[in-house]
Amino acid sequence: xxxxxxxxxxxxxxxxxxxxxxxxxxxxxxxxxxxxxxxxxxxxxxxxxxxxxxxxxxxxxxxxxxxxxxxxxxxxxxxxxxxxxxxxxxxxxxxxxxxxxxxxxxxxxxxxxxxxxxxxxxxxxxxxxxxxxxxxxxxxxxxxxxxxxxxxxxxxxxxxxxxxxxxxxxxxxxxxxxxxxxxxxxxxxxxxxxxxxxxxxxxxxxxxxxxxxxxxxxxxxxxxxxxxxxxxxxxxxxxxxxxxxxxxxxxxxxxxxxxxxxxxxxxxxxxxxxxxxxxxxxxxxxxxxxxxxxxxxxxxxxxxxxxxxxxxxxxx
Numbered sequence: 154x155x156x157x158x159x160x161x162x163x164x165x166x167x168x169x170x171x172x173x174x175x176x177x178x179x180x181x182x183x184x185x186x187x188x189x190x191x192x193x194x195x196x197x198x199x200x201x202x203x204x205x206x207x208x209x210x211x212x213x214x215x216x217x218x219x220x221x222x223x224x225x226x227x228x229x230x231x232x233x234x235x236x237x238x239x240x241x242x243x244x245x246x247x248x249x250x251x252x253x254x255x256x257x258x259x260x261x262x263x264x265x266x267x268x269x270x271x272x273x274x275x276x277x278x279x280x281x282x283x284x285x286x287x288x289x290x291x292x293x294x295x296x297x298x299x300x301x302x303x304x305x306x307x308x309x310x311x312x313x314x315x316x317x318x319x320x321x322x323x324x325x326x327x328x329x330x331x332x333x334x335x336x337x338x339x340x341x342x343x344x345x346x347x348x349x350x351x352x353x354x355x356x357x358x359x360x361x362x363x364x365x366x367x368x369x370x371x372x373x374x375x376x377x378x379x380x381x382x383x384x385x386x387x388x389x390x391x392x393x394x395x396x397x398x399x400x401x402x403x404x405x406x407x408x409x410x411x412x413x414x415x416x417x418x419x420x421x422x423x424x425x426x427x428x429x430x431x432x433x434x435x436x437x438x439x440x441x442x443x444x445x446x447x448x449x450x451x452x453x454x455x456x457x458x459x460x461x462x463x464x465x466x467x468x469x
Contacts, residue, residue, distance in 0.1 A: 154193065154196055154197075155189075155193075156226075156227070156230065157189065158189045158190065158192065158193040159193070159223045159226060159227060160179070160227060161175070161179070161186045161189050161190055161193075162190050162193060162201055162202075162219075162220065162223060163220060163223050163224055163227060164178060164179055164186075165186065165190065165202070165209060166212060166220050167293065167295075170202065170209040170210065170211070170212075171209075172186055172187060172209060187207075190202065197219065199213065199215040199216070199219070200213045200215075200216065201213060201215070201216035201219055201220065202216060203216075224293075224294070225432075227294070228294055228430070228432065228433070229432075231294070236434055244272055244274055244275070244438065245272075245274035245275060246274075246275055246276070246436055246438070247275065247276040247277075247278065248275055248276070248277050248278070248297055248298070248436070248438060248439055248442060249278045249280060249290075249295070249296040249297050249298075250277070250278070250279050250280070250296065250297065250298045250299075250300065250442070251279075251280045251281075251282060251286075251287035251290040251291060251295070251296035251298070251299045251300070252279065252280075252281060252287060252299065252300035252301075253281065253282070253283070253284065253287065253300070253302055253380070254281050254380055254381045254382055254383075255302075255382045255398070255399050255401065255402050256300045256302065256425070257279050257281050258382065258383065258402070259382070259399075259401050259402050259404075260300075260401060260425075260446075261279070261300075261446075264442075264445045264446050265277065265279070267445055268438075268441070268442050268445055271438075271441065272438045272441075275438050280295070280296055281380075282380070283352060283353050283380060284301055284302055284303035284305070284353055285303070285305075285353070287299045287300070287301060288301055288305040288308050288311065288428060289308075291311060291428055291429060291430060292308050292310060292311060292430065294430070297429065297433070297435075297439060298427055298428070298429055298439065298442065298443065299311075299427070299428040299429070300316075300425065300426075300427055300428075300446070301313075301425070301426045301427075301428050302319070302399075302423055302424075302425050302426075303353060303356065303358075303359060303423075304358050305426075305428060308428070310430055310431060310432070311428045311429065311430060311431070312428065312429055312430070312431045312458060312459040313426040313427070313428050314426060314427040314428070314429075314443065314447070314450050314454075314455060314458055314459075315424055315425075315426055316424075316425045316426060316427055316446060316447035316450070317424075317425055317447065318422040318423065318424050318425070319399055319400065319401055319422065319423055319425060320399075320400045320415075320416070320417035320420070320422050320423070321360070321361065321397060321398065321399060321400060321416045321417070321419070321420045321423075322397075322398065322399070322400035322403060322413055322414065322415055322416050322417075323338065323343065323395055323396065323397055323413075323414040323415075323416050324386065324389055324395075324396040324398065324403060324408070324411045324412065324413055324414070325389065325395050325396065325411065325412050325414065326389065326390060326392065326410065326411060326412070327410065327411075327412055329395070329412065330346075331343075331346055331395055331414070332412060332414070337415070337418055338414055338415075338416065338419065339419075340364060340365065340368045340370065340419050341368070341370070343373070343395065343397070343416070343419065344365070344368075344370050344373040346373075346394065346395040347373075347374045347375075347376040347393070347394035347395065348373050348374065348375050348376065348394050348395055348396075348397055349375070349376060349377045349378070349379070349385050349388050349389055349393060349394040349395065349396050349397070350375060350378055350385065350396070350397040350398065351378060351379065351380065351382075351385070351397075351398065352378045352379065352380050354375075354378065354397065355372055355375070360420045360421040360422075360423050361397070361420055363420075363421065364419055364420045364421070374394075376393055376394045377393060377394065382398055382399065382402040385398055386398075386402075386408065386411065389411065390410065390411065396411075397416070400413075400415070400416075400417070427443055427446065427447065427450065429459065431459055431460070435455070440452040440455060443455060
């Protein structure tokens with residue numbers, strides 16, 4: 154059994170059983186991957202993948218158990234490499250941060266600039282996606298750190314570090330009828346206009362969904378949803394609807410053609426977390442990135458939050 158065989162099998166699984174895509178991601182050939190996986194299956198005496206002709210169509214029941222262990226093995230191998238690198242080459246390596254467009258565009262630029270200045274030999278990659286997608290990236294090992302703005306209760310393997318809270322706001326063009334509504338804006342007034350907001354805004358458990366449910370209002374007319382806040386603002390400018398977005402995404406210098414209406418009284422403030430796998434060995438520069446983003450999250454705080462074991466009381 155070789156680590157390469159384990160890596161091939163896991164990559165096929167991560168690419169939705171598409172061997173060609175896995176081969177492309179690993180910079181190798183499709184026949185080479187197929188051969189090595191078959192050799193692994195022969196050694197184990199079980200089929201990891203179920204095939205129809207030459208196509209991989211599903212994962213067998215024992216294959217699911219194998220892949221779960223493979224993922225853990227490869228993660229531990231990477232942790233071992235990280236430990237070695239920390240002591241032999243502490244200021245170089247790579248850091249992959251997964252986050253939403255809003256965080257990448259409005260919260261991270263100054264932090265990234267400072268981090269790159271401190272660690273010029275570290276390759277920093279910012280991956281963008283929905284809150285669910287970025288949590289999955291860290292869970293799968295595709296990213297080291299996630300900056301999350303929605304609940305991730307379905308990922309108990311991730312440790313969460315609370316950073317700060319943010320609020321929603323409404324944006325409209327000048328002289329929009331919404332500006333004639335009484336101050337402060339009511340949720341009934343907001344619901345009377347077509348909305349442009351985030352793709353995940355009305356996911357179960359979101360602060361927006363909870364507010365509309367509490368007011369006993371049906372989901373309003375969402376004419377357009379987007380992951381990209383700048384796209385959202387573009388369509389507000391075109392008059393398609395009222396924008397509902399993170400307040401931090403309003404730029405007074407560049408959004409002078411839009412009016413900002415505070416909505417913090419309508420929706421609960423939303424926390425921003427940093428999430429990492431609890432079984433990941435963080436490099437020193439990863440701790441520095443976290444502290445740059447949230448100064449209260451020192452290395453000591455991070456370690457105490459993520460790695461302190463739960464002590465069970467068996468005296469009862």
